Amino acid sequence: MSAHSLRARFKETVTGAILDAAEELAAEVGVPGTNLQAVAKRAGVAVGTIYNHFEDRNELFVELFTRRREGLLAAVDSATKGASRSGFDTQLEAFVHAVLSYFDTRRTFLRLALDGQTPKPKAGSASNAMEQLALRAQRIVKQGVKEKRLRAEAAGLAPYFLTSAIKAILMTRADSAAPLAGETARVIDLFLNGSAR
16 A cells, blocks of 8 residues: 555545544534534534634534535435336435435434534535435435336426425434434325325
8 A cells, every 4th residue: 555545544544534524513512612623522522623624613514414415315325326227116215215315324413414514515526415316316306206106296296305305304213212214204204195184
């Protein structure tokens, strides 16, 4: 392994430790109450090391939210790619289960994201996670329309209904000890059947 790749690996390890420490602290005291000195202490680095990786606190939190969003979307893309040759029901279950499973592993971040304390992103940055999820849900909805499982006239709103049902579970179960992925069937039922008896 070259010296360059070792340095890059070390830098990534330090960056990850800083981001994890910032996430933990922000979940405890909120993003506004998280200072870089406390992040450095929790990460086991000097404050100057943080400034070697991030321009300021906002940039640190922008990077944290960006990486978590990318991790979520990668997990969803992997799951739905594996189900892409299957029918609508399998694709829908893979999508919902992937989102809920991701947040099972990132409960601290989930609570942070639900607090609505997201940092101000840089101009031209990618849209938020829910918008990205809705875009991915569109493909599943198209399959549902094709299989006549969903009404064609509802196709424009259906991705947003689906992501809203997921968000409702995340919001109401974020502090529960039960696995979020265990709510997959409930989300699918809400999406397909609504709240009617």
